[in-house]
Amino acid sequence: MFDRTANPSFQYPADCFYFRIWIIILLFTNLNPGIAAAQESQNSTKPSTVIILSAPGSIKEFLFKYFKLPSEPFADETAEEIFLYRAQKEIRNLLATEGYFSPSISVLHQIRNNVSIPEIKVDPGTLTRIGKIYIAFQGEITQEISKYQERIAQLRTTWPLKTGLPFRSSEWEKAKEALLSEVTQEEFAAAQFVSSQATVDPDNARADLSIIIDSGPVFYLGEIQITGLERYDPAMITNLAPFKMGDIYRRDVLHLYQIALQKGPQFGSVSVSVTPDVTQHRTVPVQVMVTEAQSQRFAFGVGYSSNNGARGEINYRNHNLMDRAWNLTSLLRLEQKRQTFFAGIDTLPDQNNVNYSLGANLQMTDIQDLKTVEEKIGVTRNYQTQKIQMHFGLSWQHESKKPAGAINQINEALVLDWRWRRQVVDDPVNIRRGDVTDLRVGGGSRQLLSDQDFIRTYARHQSWWPVGSQDVIFLRAEVGYTLASSRFGIPQEYLFRAGGIQSIRGYDFKSIGVEEGNAIVGGLVMATGTAEYTHWLTQQWGVATFVDIGSAADRWQKMHPFLGYGGGIRWRSPAGPIALDLARGHETGTLRVHFSMAVAF
Structure with missing residues (x-):
């Protein structure tokens, strides 16, 4: 080490001192790249991102949504100029889609922290409105036939783009x-535009609309x-056709035909269509394209319901039994x-x-201290259309019936049963408007292998009404009455209990009925009702509030109404709304959680 005190007459040369200081600065800078980068940034004249000014x-919200601003500084002035040129052209095109055909777009430059930042100023101008x-x-739609003239008048009346909008x-x-779709909906499958033009006058901010449609011939x-x-006989497809040869073409009829075929388990996919060839308009072929599904399949599943608890199941299906498509x-x-x-x-x-x-059915239950073992076999004739079953x-x-604390019984019945159902809803999965009505009448006689004479009647009606753009009001009412001298000798299926999901929430499943020993068994009469309001917060999630009321007993005079009320959340799953409810039973004061599908058919 050099010791200055050893030779007090020694002095540093000035250039040697500054040389050492310069070396230290260089070393310090190389060892701290962040500082070097900061110095380079300060000396740079590269601009930051572009902003939209005074829109x-x-x-401004529209442009931020559809026009992408650069997230990085421009590499050089040429890159900046190219971007700004493209930006003005793109913004002008975007504004035109919103009806602004005479915008004023200018570019300004501001200096911020010694950096030049380009700013785009947008004045959209006057909004263009619809004129003539x-x-x-x-x-053929122009024929002097009243139904065609009324149809043309209706198409013009329902045209949504009115003058001044x-x-x-x-x-x-x-x-x-939408207009062309309405014309091709019925009869005129080959309808097409002859011309369609929107003539824009930027000076007067006006757009005149002109459309000419050729309907073509009736199909x-x-x-x-x-x-x-x-694998299957073509008759299984032709038998389901809701039309016959010579019927006038209607798109909705073909759509219903496709839905009916898709419901069959024999097909994985189905397409029903016609080719709008005017040379075949008198007898246009209906083309049905199907993809056959596997004829046999096993399926496994698990689930949970607050009515019956956890569930596991396995099923086997054969969609071509005995090669007859049964x-x-x-x-x-x-x-x-x-x-x-x-x-x-x-x-x-x-x-x-x-x-x-x-x-054939074998079922064992243990609900409200009532154990049953049911063996059943039956045959049914079914009739089904789009709305009616x-x-x-x-x-x-x-049936073997074992109520806790009471006498065990064996009940047998040969029952003639009729069921009718009408369903008219806007969407079978997520209903906002519609009605579903169920009726059932059945009975047995001691003269025909039954232990008791009885006639069972049941009715249920459900209605949905939309409120605003999202919300829904749901009302449900059901009533049941079994005409008999006594409930003894009648299987539980033909008697009534209440409580739980799709009945009276706030009470256990089938906990409302007739006391027999320590068990709750079915009575001869029942009535329940529901009022529910659902508010959808988003497309997938909603909240609901509800009130249920009803009872079940042996006689109408013994009916004591049970009230349940509460709220819950709804989730639109692919299979339909899932409901998670918290309900309070007014008679007991207890709170219960109910989990299920919100709509049960």
Whole structure:
């Protein structure tokens, strides 16, 4: 080490001192790249991101949504100029889609922290509004026939883009598409645009609309042409057709036909259509394309319901039994309160939408201290359309009934049963508007293998009403009455208990009925009702509040109403709304959680 005190007459040369200081600065800078980068940034003149200046609130929000700003500084001035040129052109095109055809777009430069930042100033100008509207038709729809003239008048009346409304390209395209779809909905499958034009006058901020549609000739349905069918008889497809040759073409009829075929387990996919060839309009072929599903399958499942607890099940299905396309279904379902084994065969529907079912069932239950073992076999004639289902059946049932603290019984009944159901809803999975009505009448006689004379009647009605754009009001009412001298000798299926999901929430499943020993058994009369309001917070999630009331007893005079109320959450699953409810039973003061599908058919 150099010791300055050893030679006090020694002095540093000035250039040597500054040289050492310079070396230290260089070393310090190389060892601290962050500082070097900061110094480079300070010396840089590269701009930051572009911002939109002085655009009206809604326009600014629109541009931020559809116009992408750079997230990194420009590499050089050339890159900046290219971007700004492209930006002005793209913004102008975006504004045109919203009806602004004369915008003023300018670029300013501001200096912030010694950095030049380009700013885009947007003045959208005057909003273009719809002026004259001209909708004309050609083809057979112009015939002097009252129904065609009324149809043209209706199409013009329901045209959504009225004079004076803002003109937007997206709404213009949607309106044209909807108009053509309405024309091709019925009779005129080959309708097409002859011309469609929106003439924009930027100076007067006005857009005149002109549309000419050629309806073409009336189409009539011809023979059914099937492709993709290998294992099954074509009659299983033709028998389900809701039309006959020579009927006028209607798109909704073909859609219903496709839905009916898709319901069959024999097919994985189905497509029903016609080719709008004007040369075949008198007998246009109906093309049915199917993909056959596997004829046999096993399925396993688990689940949970607050009515019957945890559930596990296994089922086997054969959709081509005896090579006749009959449907064999077998099911083993194990629940905490109920265990079920079922096997059944369904024939194919005929041309009158009628088929037959044969089934056998073994079921054991342990609910509210009542144990039952039920053996049942029956045959049913079924009739089904899009809105109506009707079943007429004959079944024999043997039931072992074991109420805790009371006498065990054996009940047998041969029952003639009729069921009718009407369903008119806007969406079978997520209902906002519609009605579902169920009626059932059945009975047995001591003269025909039954232990008791009885007639059982049951009715249920459910209604949905939309409120605003999202919310729904749901009302349900059901009533049951079994005409008999006594409930003894009648199987529980033909008596009534209440409580639980789809009945009176806040009370255990089937906990409202008639006391027999320590058990609750079914009575001869029952009535329940529900009022529920659901508010959907998003497309998937909602909240609900409800009140249930009702009872079950042996006589109307002994009916004591039970009240339940509460709220819950709803989730729109692919299979339908899932409900999780917290309900309070007013008579007991207890709180219960109910979990299930919100809509049960």
